[in-house]
Amino acid sequence: xxxxxxxxxxxxxxxxxxxxxxxxxxxxxxxxxxxxxxxxxxxxxxxxxxxxxxxxxxxxxxxxxxxxxxxxxxxxxxxxxxxxxxxxxxxxxxxxxxxxxxxxxxxxxxxxxxxxxxxxxxxxxxxxxxxxxxxxxxxxxxxxxxxxxxxxxxxxxxxxxxxxxxxxxxxxxxxxxxxxxxxxxxxxxxxxxxxxxxxxxxxxxxxxxxxxxxxxxxxxxxxxxxxxxxxxxxxxxxxxxxxxxxxxxxxxxxxxxxxxxxxxxxxxxxxxxxxxxxxxxxxxxxxxxxxxxxxxxxxxxxxxxxxxxxxxxxxxxxxxxxxxxxxxxxxxxxxxxxxxxxxxxxxxxxxxxxxxxxxxxxxxxxxxxxxxxxxxxxxxxxxxxxxxxxxxxxxxxxxxxxxxxxxxxxxxxxxxxxxxxxxxxxxxxxxxxxxxxxxxxxxxxxxxxxxxxxxxxxxxxxxxxxxxxxxxxxxx
Amino acid sequence: xxxxxxxxxxxxxxxxxxxxxxxxxxxxxxxxxxxxxxxxxxxxxxxxxxxxxxxxxxxxxxxxxxxxxxxxxxxxxxxxxxxxxxxxxxxxxxxxxxxxxxxxxxxxxxxxxxxxxxxxxxxxxxxxxxxxxxxxxxxxxxxxxxxxxxxxxxxxxxxxxxxxxxxxxxxxxxxxxxxxxxxxxxxxxxxxxxxxx
Numbered sequence: 059x060x061x062x063x064x065x066x067x068x069x070x071x072x073x074x075x076x077x078x079x080x081x082x083x084x085x086x087x088x089x090x091x092x093x094x095x096x097x098x099x100x101x102x103x104x105x106x107x108x109x110x111x112x113x114x115x116x117x118x119x120x121x122x123x124x125x126x127x128x129x130x131x132x133x134x135x136x137x138x139x140x141x142x143x144x145x146x147x148x149x150x151x152x153x154x155x156x157x158x159x160x161x162x163x164x165x166x167x168x169x170x171x172x173x174x175x176x177x178x179x180x181x182x183x184x185x186x187x188x189x190x191x192x193x194x195x196x197x198x199x200x201x202x203x204x205x206x207x208x209x210x211x212x213x214x215x216x217x218x219x220x221x222x223x224x225x226x227x228x229x230x231x232x233x234x235x236x237x238x239x240x241x242x243x244x245x246x247x248x249x250x251x252x253x254x255x256x257x258x259x260x261x262x263x264x265x266x267x268x269x270x271x272x273x274x275x276x277x278x279x280x281x282x283x284x285x286x287x288x289x290x291x292x293x294x295x296x297x298x299x300x301x302x303x304x305x306x307x308x309x310x311x312x313x314x315x316x317x318x319x320x321x322x323x324x325x326x327x328x329x330x331x332x333x334x335x336x337x338x339x340x341x342x343x344x345x346x347x348x349x350x351x352x353x354x355x356x357x358x359x360x361x362x363x364x365x366x367x368x369x370x371x372x373x374x375x376x377x378x379x380x381x382x383x384x385x386x387x388x389x390x391x392x393x394x395x396x397x398x399x400x401x402x403x404x405x406x407x408x409x410x411x412x413x414x415x416x417x418x419x420x421x422x423x424x425x426x427x428x429x430x431x432x433x434x435x436x437x438x439x440x441x442x443x444x445x446x447x448x449x450x451x452x453x454x455x456x457x458x459x460x461x462x463x464x465x466x467x468x469x470x471x472x473x474x475x476x477x478x479x480x481x482x483x484x485x486x487x488x489x490x491x492x493x494x495x496x497x498x499x500x501x502x503x504x505x506x507x508x509x510x511x512x513x514x515x516x517x518x519x520x521x522x523x524x525x526x527x528x529x530x531x532x533x534x
Numbered sequence: 535x536x537x538x539x540x541x542x543x544x545x546x547x548x549x550x551x552x553x554x555x556x557x558x559x560x561x562x563x564x565x566x567x568x569x570x571x572x573x574x575x576x577x578x579x580x581x582x583x584x585x586x587x588x589x590x591x592x593x594x595x596x597x598x599x600x601x602x603x604x605x606x607x608x609x610x611x612x613x614x615x616x617x618x619x620x621x622x623x624x625x626x627x628x629x630x631x632x633x634x635x636x637x638x639x640x641x642x643x644x645x646x647x648x649x650x651x652x653x654x655x656x657x658x659x660x661x662x663x664x665x666x667x668x669x670x671x672x673x674x675x676x677x678x679x680x681x682x683x684x685x686x687x688x689x690x691x692x693x694x695x696x697x698x699x700x701x702x703x704x705x706x707x708x709x710x711x712x713x714x715x716x717x718x719x720x721x722x723x724x725x726x727x728x729x730x731x
Contacts, residue, residue, distance in 0.1 A: 195609050211612035211641065221712065225704075260604035320724070
């Protein structure tokens, strides 16, 4: 009889090509996603060493980080140039490198273009039980369908392109179990913000987190992608959620998903991956779903989470002296005073988008709050950036775009946008943004920007009132 | 990649906790298609303050950086390691690192030394006035005041750093095993890993 294993251990074991005496393993990579920002130096490295891409058929490239979210074609359907010369050069490099190395490429104006972590699952390129990498830390996202997926640096991108493998040490395992039912207005985003607040920004370092429990199982695949996406904000390079019938129903019929008899074989295999009864984790954290409120961040680390009904904490309320110092710095940067009610914080900018929250269910949740309402006068800039061209088309078919524009929000083209401010979408210095993205770091949304991380429904609520708002007041 | 064995020099007593890679190198510097020259953008936000440590002549050319817990968290951007390297940093000393950053550092010949907070506190004190010595071979950090801290490092990483090894060439020696895995998968799960032509 074999030892009971966790989901992580089963996926790991199935991908070990070779084990070294020190425990380091050569791991086979099933799927490699490539975007324009972290790949040019990797392709340059391949050229310099005369290497080729070992498995172009397991690689998919799509631009997302840099692209402006303003219209990409003129009235005549001609592609518009990118004004920023460096962004244009980076995009041009990917457009040259992908065909030169035989890699499938979704171009900037293709209907399927979008954020790499939205596109992967949407196309069925990301599959349960696979190893997936990308030169982007939010690759953890794909763990939502049960893939072992993690971000890598550019040297590793080059390593995977050349060898379709990575040299890795096995991670420790951590279970985050969320039991019970969440209350009204509490979404997948609130669950993961709450978890990050509980475990801390380094709580999962060295671990792969498996999210379990009835509140996780009750989530749609899109909600699971949101949760796993932010595993990295808790320090874990990857998150995992066991694939189940909900996952299979989501993937069936997607362009790159297996078909016919292959599909049945795949589902049988995926079903066998769930953590065995009796398997143990190195660490377990249990969270009661009833404790989770619509949540918001107050500081400059994603662990700085409070319920929307809460107040800005005082630095001396933290036990750890280094956290006290960090909190004081954060509050100075954020322009917040301890004791201020979060709901009294005025908001000038709204960003609904990013690989965390730009899928159709996210847009529906935001639209449900905005329908028949208008953004507050104090909200100067509010944009909705769908995660992909397909999400955009679906939203338009449902009339969501009209709800957004009628409410005074801008409806944009897909991309990473104001999540990291590499393209022209930035939050002005000193201004606040209620943002559905994943990071509230100093300067993340533009130099001097002040980010409050929230769910799409909470961002919509902030747009309506012009301040951070408990969405439960706007939904009956 | 330049091999690394002994590094001696001034250490920047930075010490901050949860320093993310957006702080090490802001996104606007990521638009480059080269690995070079990123030192200009390193810690840009902090360097807007004229009293910052990085532009203090006392620490000009310092090869060591002392930091707090969870250094290099957040984005996977290897530009953070390139920027530190371009600043002349060969060693970072901190209580912990994000997993992605420490891997990126090693691949660029930067040694991430892990020491407990008590040792960091002492080194911060010494760094304000005196140089620090790091020896990868013996896995020790020493000061001119008889302090001696031993650190652990993964043996594979140590070997790569000491020899300046290119990991891709090492992996290419496992070609037979990689090909065997692909062949097995093409039989077991052809819907996942098709046979190569």
